Amino acid sequence: MNPDDPLIEHGSEFDRLADASSPSDIFTRQFGTELTKWESHFMHHFSERIGSTRFIYRGFVRHTRDTSLILLTPSPWLMEGEFVYFTKDQVLPHDGAYVEIMGKHVAAPNPLQKQRNILRAIAAESVTEIRIDYTSKITPPLKLKELSDILFERVGMAEASKRVFARLFVSSPPYQNAIGGLTTGIQAIASSAQVRRFLSFVKRVLPPTMRRRTPSLLDIRGIKISTPKFFRVDIGSFPRSRLEKVCVDRKDLAGFREVSLGTLTEASTAALPDVPLALASEDFWVETGNPTELQLPILKSAITYQLLNPVVSSRSIEANTGHVLSRLEMLQESFDLPASALARGQVLDADALGKPLSTLRIARSTARAYWNEKVTAKELKHAWDKVLEPALKEFLELSNLKIVSEKSWGKGSRFDKFNTKVLKAIRKLDTGKEGFLGPTLNEIAQESGVERHVAAETLARMKDSGVLYEPRQGHYRLVYM
Numbered sequence: 084m085n086p087d088d089p090l091i092e093h094g095s096e097f098d099r100l101a102d103a104s105s106p107s108d109i110f111t112r113q114f115g116t117e118l119t120k121w122e123s124h125f126m127h128h129f130s131e132r133i134g135s136t137r138f139i140y141r142g143f144v145r146h147t148r149d150t151s152l153i154l155l156t157p158s159p160w161l162m163e164g165e166f167v168y169f170t171k172d173q174v175l176p177h178d179g180a181y182v183e184i185m186g187k188h189v190a191a192p193n194p195l196q197k198q199r200n201i202l203r204a205i206a207a208e209s210v211t212e213i214r215i216d217y218t219s220k221i222t223p224p225l226k227l228k229e230l231s232d233i234l235f236e237r238v239g240m241a242e243a244s245k246r247v248f249a250r251l252f253v254s255s256p257p258y259q260n261a262i263g264g265l266t267t268g269i270q271a272i273a274s275s276a277q278v279r280r281f282l283s284f285v286k287r288v289l290p291p292t293m294r295r296r297t298p299s300l301l302d303i304r305g306i307k308i309s310t311p312k313f314f315r316v317d318i319g320s321f322p323r324s325r326l327e328k329v330c331v332d333r334k335d336l337a338g339f340r341e342v343s344l345g346t347l348t349e350a351s352t353a354a355l356p357d358v359p360l361a362l363a364s365e366d367f368w369v370e371t372g373n374p375t376e377l378q379l380p381i382l383k384s385a386i387t388y389q390l391l392n393p394v395v396s397s398r399s400i401e402a403n404t405g406h407v408l409s410r411l412e413m414l415q416e417s418f419d420l421p422a423s424a425l426a427r428g429q430v431l432d433a434d435a436l437g438k439p440l441s442t443l444r445i446a447r448s449t450a451r452a453y454w455n456e457k458v459t460a461k462e463l464k465h466a467w468d469k470v471l472e473p474a475l476k477e478f479l480e481l482s483n484l485k486i487v488s489e490k491s492w493g494k495g496s497r498f499d500k501f502n503t504k505v506l507k508a509i510r511k512l513d514t515g516k517e518g519f520l521g522p523t524l525n526e527i528a529q530e531s532g533v534e535r536h537v538a539a540e541t542l543a544r545m546k547d548s549g550v551l552y553e554p555r556q557g558h559y560r561l562v563y564m
Contacts (some may be wrong), residue, residue, distance in 0.1 A: 109291045109382060110162040110301065113442065119383045120159040121221040121390075129157040130165070136187050140165050141213065146178045146305040149193050152204060155184065160386045162301050162308060166191060166204035176210055179311070183211045200305045217390040223454035224384035230452070233377060234288065237367035238281060243473065247358050248285065248476070251343040251383045253452045254314055254446040256392040261333035263341035264314075265444050266326075268348040268356035272363045272481050272503050278347050279320075280369050282321050285345060286318035288372040288381050294318065308552060314341045314389055323352050330355040331428045333436055341389070353482065354430035356440035358474050361481035363503035393450035395443065395458035400413060403446075403463035404439045410472055411438060418435045418479050430479070504531040505541040509551070513561050520561035521553075 094269035107117055115127060131139045142164055143156035153175060167184055168191050169175055176182050186205040194200040225233065231242075231249040239246070250265050257263040271278045286294055293318050301308050315337070317329075326346065328334055335342050346356065353359055413433045415424055425433040432438050443458075446466035450458045481503065508531035512522035522530075528538040542559055545551035550562050 109292045109386070111161055112161065113513070114163075115378065118158070119162075121217070121387065122160070124220055126157040133185070136184060137208075138188070138205065139183060139185050140167070140184045142181070144176045144178055144180045144182055145308055145311070147173065147303075150175075152191055152306060154303060154306070154308055155182070155205075157188040159233050159311065159313070162310065166202060166304075166306065168192070168206050173207060173210075176212060181213050181215055183213055185209045194305060198305060199211050202304060202306070218454075218456065221387060221390060224387040227449065227452035228276065228316060230381070230384060234285070237370035237372045238284075240281075240362065243470070244360050244362065247470065247474065248345060248359060250445065250448045250452070251285075251316060251345050252289075253358055253388045253448045254341045254343050254385075255448040255451070257340055257444060258440065258447075261440060262329070262335050262339065263444075264329075264343040264485060265448055266330050266338070266342075266344040266346075266356035267300065268346050268353060268359045270348055270353045270359060270361050270482055272361060274364070275347065277369055278362060280348060281367075282345060284369065284372065284374055286316070288377050289316055289385065290378060290382060293382075293385070309549075312339045314385070315339045315341060315343070317344045318346070320347045321352075323355075326352050326355045327428065330357070331436070333440070353478075354432070355428060357438075357444055358471060359430070359478040360474055361478040363481060370400055388451045391454065391456065392453050393447045393456055394460050395447065395463070399444060399458070399460040399463055400439075402460050403442060403467070404435070406464055407439045407442050407467050408433055410467065414472075414475060414479070418483070430475070438471065442471055445470050501552060504533055505538050506545075508533065508538075509542075509559060509561060513559075519560070520555050520558040523557050524559070525561065 090264060107113060118126065125142070127140055130141075133139055140155050143159045145154040145156055145162065145164075147154055147166075151169055151171075153167050153169070154162070154164055155167050156162065159179060167186070168189060184205060184207050188203055189206045191202040191204040194202040224230075227246055227249055229246045230252060234249055234252070235245045247267050251267060253265075255263050255265050257525050269278055269282075292299065292310055293314065299310055301310060315335075321344075326344075326348075328336060329342055329344055344356065346352070348359070350354070370388040411425060411433050414420070415422070415431055420431065423429060424431045427434045427437060432441075442463060443466075446458045446463045450456075450462065451468060505527060508527050509522060512526060512530055513519070524535065524539055524542065527542065528535045531538060541552065544552060546559075551559055552562060553559055
C-alpha cells in the first residue's frame with residue numbers, strides 16, 4: 084500500500100491518519116499526529132490560566148490507587164494529563180466523567196509523605212461535571228468499505244467476509260446486560276495454516292492494550308492507574324469455555340464493555356460466534372505485510388467508533404426478531420436440521436441472545452461505521468438479509484461439504500487443495516447410480532461457474548489425490564469409501 088493514498092483520501096491538516104507508523108501503545112501515544120482530530124480538539128481546551136496562580140482544567144477523570152488523587156486526561160484513550168488532589172471531605176467525580184476543575188498547583192501530600200515524591204497536582208477548589216455531545220465535535224472516521232480496503236488490501240477473500248472482519252474493529256455497543264462487540268468464527272475449507280496467518284496479521288493491527296485480555300497497570304509519575312476496560316479485540320483459536328462466555332453468556336470475565344472476537348473454529352465451536360464464516364480455498368489467500376503500517380489509522384477509527392452508541396427502538400427490535408425467527412425456521416427446514424439447531428449455542432440459535440441479538444449487533448456496528456445515531460427497522464432487516472443469512476447459508480453448505488468429504492475420504496483429508504465450487508458441482512452432478520459415466524468437464528465447469536481450465540486443473544488434482552476417477556475420458560465420478 085502506498086502510505087500517501089490513505090493520507091490524501093482520509094487525512095486533513097488536523098488529523099493526518101497515515102503519515103507515520105506508530106509503535107506507541109494506545110494509552111501512551113504522544114501528543115501530536117498520534118492523536119485523533121477530536122482528541123486534539125479536547126487537548127486544545129484542556130487547560131486555561133485564569134490568574135497568576137489559578138488554572139482551569141477540562142478533561143476525563145481516571146481514578147488512581149491513591150484515593151486522594153485523580154488523573155485528568157484530555158482523552159478517555161490517554162493516560163497522560165494532570166493530577167488533581169482532593170481533600171478527605173471532598174467527593175471524587177465518577178471515573179470517566181468529563182469535568183471542569185479550577186484550582187492552584189500544589190505538591191500532592193500523599194506521594195510526598197509516603198514516597199518523598201514531589202508530584203505536581205491541582206488542588207481542586209471547584210469541580211463541575213460537563214455534559215458534552217461527542218458527535219457534534221467529531222469528524223466521522225473511516226467508513227466500513229474504506230476500513231475494509233485498508234485492512235485487507237493484501238488478503239484475497241470475498242468482499243462480504245472482509246466487511247464482517249472489518250466490523251470487528253467497529254464493534255457494537257452493549258445491549259441491556261449483554262456486553263458489546265461482535266464475534267466472527269471461521270470454519271475453513273481453505274488451509275488452516277493460511278487462516279492462522281491471516282488471523283495473526285489482523286491481531287497485530289491493533290496495539291497491545293487492545294488485544295490483551297486483562298488491562299495492564301500503568302505507572303504514571305509514580306502513581307498506579309489501571310487502564311480503562313473499554314474495548315478489546317481477541318483474535319486466534321480459543322477453547323470452547325472461553326467462546327461460550329463471550330458468545331453465549333454475552334459476558335466478559337475481565338470486565339470489558341465491548342469484546343470483538345475473531346476465531347478459527349472447530350466442529351464443536353463453529354456455531355458459537357455471531358457470524359460464522361466459511362472460507363473456501365478458491366477465494367482465499369494472504370500476502371505478507373507489516374501490520375504496524377496500518378496501526379495508526381485503524382486505531383484512530385476504532386477508538387472514535389466507541390464514542391457513538393446508535394439507538395434503536397424496542398418496536399424495531401421486536402419486528403426484526405419476528406423476521407429473523409421466520410428465516411431461521413426456514414433455514415432449519417431447507418437444510419433438514421433437527422429442531423435442536425434452534426437451541427441456545429447452536430448454529431441457528433433463535434434465543435433472544437442468539438441470532439436476533441447478532442443481527443442487532445451487526446446493524447448497530449454498521450450504523451457506527453456510517454456515523455448514524457439511529458438504527459431503523461429497515462437497517463435491522465438489511466443486517467440479516469445481506470450479512471448474517473448469506474453467511475449462515477454458505478457456512479452450512481460448506482460445513483456440510485466438509486462433513487460429507489471427510490466421511491467419504493477420511494478425516495483430515497486435504498480437500499482444501501480443491502476448488503470448492505468444483506467440488507460442490509461434481510457432488511451435485513454425480514448421481515451415484517450404477518453404470519453412470521459421470522458429468523463431463525464442460526458440465527462441471529458450467530455448474531460450478533468457473534473457467535474451464537480452472538475446473539480441469541481441480542479435477543486433475545482430485546484424480547491424483549484418489550478422490551475421483553475417470554471411467555471414460557472426459558467423464559468424472561467421485562470415489563465413495
